[in-house]
Amino acid sequence: MQKLTLKKIARELDVSISTVSKSLKDSPEISEDTREKVKAFAKLYNYRPNTIALSLKNRKTKTLGVIIPEIVHHFFTTVVSGIEKVANEKGYTVIIGLSNESFEKEVTNMQKLANGSIDGFILSVSRETQLKNDYHHLTETIDHGMPIVLFDRNVPEIECDKVVVDDREGARNAVLKLLTQGCEHIALLTTEDHVNVGKLRTQGYKEALEESGIAYRENLVVKLRDEFNDEGQEERLMTEIELFLRNNPGVDGIFAVNEKYALTAMKAARKLDRDIPDQLKVIGFTDGDLSKFATPSLTTVSQHGIQLGEKAAEILIKRLEENNFDPPYQTVVVTTRLVERESTSSH
Amino acid sequence: MQKLTLKKIARELDVSISTVSKSLKDSPEISEDTREKVKAFAKLYNYRPNTIALSLKNRKTKTLGVIIPEIVHHFFTTVVSGIEKVANEKGYTVIIGLSNESFEKEVTNMQKLANGSIDGFILSVSRETQLKNDYHHLTETIDHGMPIVLFDRNVPEIECDKVVVDDREGARNAVLKLLTQGCEHIALLTTEDHVNVGKLRTQGYKEALEESGIAYRENLVVKLRDEFNDEGQEERLMTEIELFLRNNPGVDGIFAVNEKYALTAMKAARKLDRDIPDQLKVIGFTDGDLSKFATPSLTTVSQHGIQLGEKAAEILIKRLEENNFDPPYQTVVVTTRLVERESTSSH
């Protein structure tokens, strides 16, 4: 009951392998009779060409390698589902590699896939990679003629196609919203500096303040340590944020660079009996189920992960099909949208 | 700057391809001198054998195909991350296929991967597949000598390895918990009947009631339509649940078969001014971020998706390495754990 091959069909029908292959491809070289006979047989026994053999022969796999830092993560899964959708439509398969925010896993995963398994990469660099600022694995891959599309976490020093979220603008709009809602002391809950998107969102925060003639105050910026994001560290995150709120009773608006921070801030506020949105308004970045189901529901900057994934896949596949691996490269900016919910509107 | 192959090394060093291959494999047939020379060259230019060629030659790909109904879904991503962890440790790659709960996508995705791309499947059948009760694609795959490990959504009529959650027992424990907490009128929020896990959880609900000498009452069981789970249908879900609560003011406990239902129920209760947990206690199935960050935080039945994924990968890889594709098959039951939070404890 093993897989049917051209060779087996050939043996069975007493013709050559070439004849079988050509028949299945409706080549006029083969007589109508033989063609029909072969096709009937192939159909009957459900012949399907071996993908691996085709990949070897064609030197292309019709497969995209996607490397993400984490999979138990709403935003990244939306991106993957966007990628998968487009890939599937165009006959491509998707291989997923997880870096788990580790530089080494990112590198080995890429190496493993780059040796013939895939035609190109779509990836978002790990936190550790950004920290080390070591991108030799990316440049090497590109130099070997394998295209890469970078998404979300941008790496300015690498030249390739990119699809990024408009983090700066998204943050700016969020903070402007808080300002028009009457907030005067807006805190920023963000990550450590080495995370690029965190930096950009911080920039947007500053811009919005500046535009509105409000001074940027260092002490309203809370840089949460990376390890607070790890599983089981929710307590420490909470303590940190609660402490901040306690020490800064004047804060009437919070812009958080992700859902988790925003939700935790809301929880802390409740503990301190500060009403949301009346006394404190909150906006988070990244729109996931968490925001939708929170109480009060959270106003967020939606990132359109699906479109981002779709766009990334489109760009990569276009390059592959056109066999064009050279500059110029493009950078697509996916805009964000402010989804207003209860955490900002005083009903 | 194209990929280095044995042939190119051979040409460069003026030896045969065989010599290069053997040298790299430290064969004693080759003189120390030549061996070193070849290895030095290979290392310098970073030679890596082509995975596709190896796959073709060995007739195994060291790749697992994972088919899941949805990727923007906490539970499934935890499973995938468990699979990926084990797979990676054992030198396997993971290809992901999404069925999006569609029978057809499940079938085509499997067909595409089955033609040489992977060595075995790990999959959870789509909702539509369960509804159609058509599993020919699974039996055919197994008959062709490709092993399958089914997870979560069990399919009794298919004989193969399985890793399932103890849905019945998990539900039973949850409902027992509500009972010991003093609830007397416990409602069940569940899915339509054709979803296997829904059925099992309903069974656990009944068992717990029976054990406690409480009559099962049809009108306390709410079967939410499948389409309410779709993106953007949160409103309708809410209306439905709210209506139920309004019509059944006596309900003092709710067991929901997933996080979404539970959270929506809590939201509805708040609208109706019923205090949680004092007047109404809620437990949900599936432990995700939603439950953790909800207000009040939700008591849930944790499914240990990671362990489930790990186990599934272990079973599949074991079969592959032992080249044993025949019965007996095993069914591993992953136990659940009740994670108690604010929605059940009256502090």
Add this chain to the structure above:
DNA sequence: TATCAACACTATAACGTTTTCGTAACCAAA
């Protein structure tokens, strides 16, 4: 001086395709 190992390689086949080139067999034209 023929014989035989041992050594250090090379050639070849195979995995399953596709494609280019070659070639029998037939018929028509010169």
Add this chain to the structure above:
DNA sequence: TTTGGTTACGAAAACGTTATAGTGTTGATA
């Protein structure tokens, strides 16, 4: 009857590996 052109197929190479089976050279033995 030779030449030329179809028709309908088969042989072979190639993709990049690995494993099996040669093979030429050397040096030692009988």
